[in-house]
Amino acid sequence: MLRNRVKFYFAGWFLEFVDARLADRPYEWLLHQIAELTELQEVAVLEVGAGTGFASRAIERKLPEALIAAVDLSPELLGHGRRVASQVGSTIRFIRADGCSLPFADGSLELVVSAFFLHELSSAKRSTAVGEIRRILKPGGLLLVADLDEAVRLRRLFRFYLLLSHGAGAKAVLGHGLVDLLTSHGFEIESRGGGRGKLLPHQVVRARM
């Protein structure tokens, strides 16, 4: 228990360090999508699996009028996020909740963002989490996802790492797995792109309800 708390305490620093240095800049893609969508200004936004809220803070800078909530399971990461947010004058609400049971009303949000969250779940939970996102989005609401993709080089090694770190279900998001999951929940895919960063091969998907 104590070991886990210490681990997650340091994970906060680690996440912030890595997020700021990711090759191919998946977080910049998220911001670019948001900047393109002029209808998004005074809207309600959720980042699910937000960790320390790195992406949420970037979204807040782009959408200063938006009401932004950052949900995560880890109290340590949320605590880290709250400390950073208060230093930069952010008004993001950090909420401890399970992405599989989101504390928001049906059809209450315009935008949900998920950055490197879905691969962390088992296949059954991932499907539940996407169902929850669908439930809380308004009709026509937008989902922006950045998550892992198939590695171009050292593919088998990458899959082995995924198996060890996140279990057998994680590979289901790779390649078209992510898009297939979203479409099976009724999302319409507006764009899919990818960054083939050497360290972290990833894909970015924009989907609408």
Ligand SMILES: C[S@@+](CC[C@H](N)C(=O)[O-])C[C@H]1O[C@@H](n2cnc3c(N)ncnc32)[C@H](O)[C@@H]1O
């Ligand atoms: C790889 S981190 C990404 C964090 C953040 N989105 C970012 O880009 O820095 C995955 C996050 O998902 C969170 N997480 C895992 N399972 C969860 C669940 N069932 N509900 C909510 N958050 C969860 C972890 O605590 C962790 O913060």
